[in-house]
Amino acid sequence: MAIKKLIFGLSGIGLTSGLSYYFFKNKNEKKFTYEEVSKHNSIDKKVWVTYKKDVYDITKFIQYHPGGKDKIMLAGGKDLEPYWNIYRQHLNDNIINTILLPLKIGSLSDYEHNKYLNTTDPYISDPKRNDLLKFHNLTPCNSEVPSNYLLDNWITPNDFWYIRNHNPVPIVDIDKFKLNINFQKNIFSLSIKEIKKLKNTKLISTIQCGGNRRSGLNKLDKTSGTTWDIGAISNAEWNGVLLKEVLNNLGFTSEKINDNNIKHIHFEGIDGVKSSIPIEKVINNRGDVLLAFEMNGDTLPEDHGFPLRVIVPGHVGIRNIKWLKNITLSDKEADGPWQKEIAYKGIPHYIKNLNEINLDDIPPIQETPIQSCITDINLLEISDKDKYIEIRGFAYSGGGRGINRVDVSIDDGKTWRIAELKEGSNQEYNRAWAWTFWELKIHITEIKKKRLKVICKAIDSSYNIQPDKIEHAWNIRGLNNNSWHRIDSHINDKTFGLKHI
Numbered sequence: 386m387a388i389k390k391l392i393f394g395l396s397g398i399g400l401t402s403g404l405s406y407y408f409f410k411n412k413n414e415k416k417f418t419y420e421e422v423s424k425h426n427s428i429d430k431k432v433w434v435t436y437k438k439d440v441y442d443i444t445k446f447i448q449y450h451p452g453g454k455d456k457i458m459l460a461g462g463k464d465l466e467p468y469w470n471i472y473r474q475h476l477n478d479n480i481i482n483t484i485l486l487p488l489k490i491g492s493l494s495d496y497e498h499n500k501y502l503n504t505t506d507p508y509i510s511d512p513k514r515n516d517l518l519k520f521h522n523l524t525p526c527n528s529e530v531p532s533n534y535l536l537d538n539w540i541t542p543n544d545f546w547y548i549r550n551h552n553p554v555p556i557v558d559i560d561k562f563k564l565n566i567n568f569q570k571n572i573f574s575l576s577i578k579e580i581k582k583l584k585n586t587k588l589i590s591t592i593q594c595g596g597n598r599r600s601g602l603n604k605l606d607k608t609s610g611t612t613w614d615i616g617a618i619s620n621a622e623w624n625g626v627l628l629k630e631v632l633n634n635l636g637f638t639s640e641k642i643n644d645n646n647i648k649h650i651h652f653e654g655i656d657g658v659k660s661s662i663p664i665e666k667v668i669n670n671r672g673d674v675l676l677a678f679e680m681n682g683d684t685l686p687e688d689h690g691f692p693l694r695v696i697v698p699g700h701v702g703i704r705n706i707k708w709l710k711n712i713t714l715s716d717k718e719a720d721g722p723w724q725k726e727i728a729y730k731g732i733p734h735y736i737k738n739l740n741e742i743n744l745d746d747i748p749p750i751q752e753t754p755i756q757s758c759i760t761d762i763n764l765l766e767i768s769d770k771d772k773y774i775e776i777r778g779f780a781y782s783g784g785g786r787g788i789n790r791v792d793v794s795i796d797d798g799k800t801w802r803i804a805e806l807k808e809g810s811n812q813e814y815n816r817a818w819a820w821t822f823w824e825l826k827i828h829i830t831e832i833k834k835k836r837l838k839v840i841c842k843a844i845d846s847s848y849n850i851q852p853d854k855i856e857h858a859w860n861i862r863g864l865n866n867n868s869w870h871r872i873d874s875h876i877n878d879k880t881f882g883l884k885h886i
């Protein structure tokens with residue numbers, strides 16, 4: 386079987402494996418019992434799993450699992466169904482037919498159809514959501530802001546925020562809830578009431594998922610993960626307490642942090658999602674890491690982390706842990722798929738086979754790179770003669786870097802114009818935690834061709850630029866796509882409307 390191609394590609398798995406599978410199926414299907422399968426539950430003894438009536442050897446796939454090694458090992462020697470009923474993003478053709486099927490080694494002789502029938506739905510209590518969002522998945526919820534809504538509000542209303550959950554939304558009893566701050570053997574616990582008593586600070590910060598614009602990369606070659614368009618990004622005013630002050634109150638001054646060799650700070654949500662950032666970001670007077678309990682003046686919504694979430698302004702989405710339960714001060718980075726494995730690491734564009742690199746050599750994504758997108762292209766008719774093409778969008782960079790400039794082309798990059806920077810363009814230097822909106826109006830008489838090949842690219846306050854070629858932004862996990870954003874449009878003669886191609 387074309388196992389190698391299968392595993393290391395996570396892409397481009399094709400006909401060969403499928404064909405050899407059918408050939409193999411017809412020839413001699415091996416039979417196993419549940420009992421035999423259960424013995425294969427470690428890398429040494431090989432990792433076998435069952436799915437419905439079939440048996441699979443998933444040993445070689447384990448290190449490439451986007452959900453992490455620990456999670457997939459839970460199913461070692463067992464059936465996938467109970468796990469996949471929780472993580473239902475697996476129930477799709479790509480995973481079942483393209484990844485799992487070629488790993489088949491036989492089938493069960495004692496298959497019981499009802500053995501793993503799971504009657505409880507872990508997503509049953511997930512909150513109600515806005516139908517106007519674009520849903521990629523509901524179990525767990527992954528939904529983005531449709532591009533035509535993105536610029537309606539510089540501060541995204543709570544029910545228009547993108548949602549990126551890895552698990553069911555945790556149900557929290559606020560009276561029992563405590564945040565634990567762990568250092569060596571000490572645990573400091575704080576209730577929400579105690580946290581709220583500290584000095585409240587408001588902060589406007591944009592959050593963007595590392596996978597935003599993944600669908601653009603998929604046009605080049607397959608990647609793995611939710612196929613976000615440009616809307617896995619939103620902006621809010623958060624109210625909370627600065628983490629630096631919480632730590633100071635507990636005696637963790639800059640000196641104590643230095644003396645104790647604390648280098649990283651870990652955040653863990655009630656749902657088990659965890660990640661870490663360098664401690665420097667927290668103790669820096671201009672780092673602005675916030676423990677937020679309010680979003681746009683309301684209690685933090687369930688989907689966005691009720692009752693407490695950490696806001697790490699300027700850093701990629703995954704560092705902004707929701708339903709925050711544990712904070713740990715450490716000399717090391719956090720463990721787990723979102724920090725140490727491939728989930729949020731930027732793999733080089735020329736690596737298609739993860740075997741060629743050592744993941745430990747690749748740092749996880751922290752500050753997000755310079756980004757800009759075109760959200761709409763409209764025809765503005767001020768009078769019969771006064772007609773403009775109006776192009777609008779957003780730009781955003783990590784690390785508090787503001788936007789110096791946005792360049793727009795309507796002729797595929799032959800000529801360029803400077804867009805006008807709108808909301809967000811006046812943020813404090815190196816503290817521009819929120820996105821910047823931009824627009825460009827071009828008088829219709831200046832438009833020579835019906836076909837508009839629109840491109841935008843932004844430059845941040847450190848003069849960082851976006852890669853022009855999507856090939857250079859592509860990576861196997863589909864993260865950090867910040868290549869020039871392009872939309873082809875066509876001016877219709879009769880209706881004078883614009884059709885996006």
Ligand code: HEM
Binds near residue numbers: 460484609
């Ligand atoms: C052979 C078995 C498995 C295969 C082929 C597989 C494959 C995958 C793939 C391709 C993804 C990326 C999907 C996406 O984001 O669209 C994924 C994500 C994930 N998997 Fe699995 N998986 C397997 C078993 C498991 C098991 C047993 C668990 C849990 C116990 C699990 C937990 C997860 C989680 C939590 C994610 C989400 C990670 C994230 O969104 O960052 N997987 N898996």
Ligand SMILES: Nc1nc2c(c(=O)[nH]1)N[C@H]1C(S)=C(S)[C@@H](COP(=O)(O)O)O[C@H]1N2
Binds near residue numbers: 550658
């Ligand atoms: N506990 C927890 N925190 C989390 C996540 C999660 O699934 N669980 N998702 C992360 C990811 S990948 C992103 S992009 C953002 C999404 O935040 P939002 O759903 O409020 O838009 O939260 C991050 N924090």
Ligand SMILES: [Mo]
Binds near residue numbers: 549593594596702703
């Ligand atoms: Mo994300």
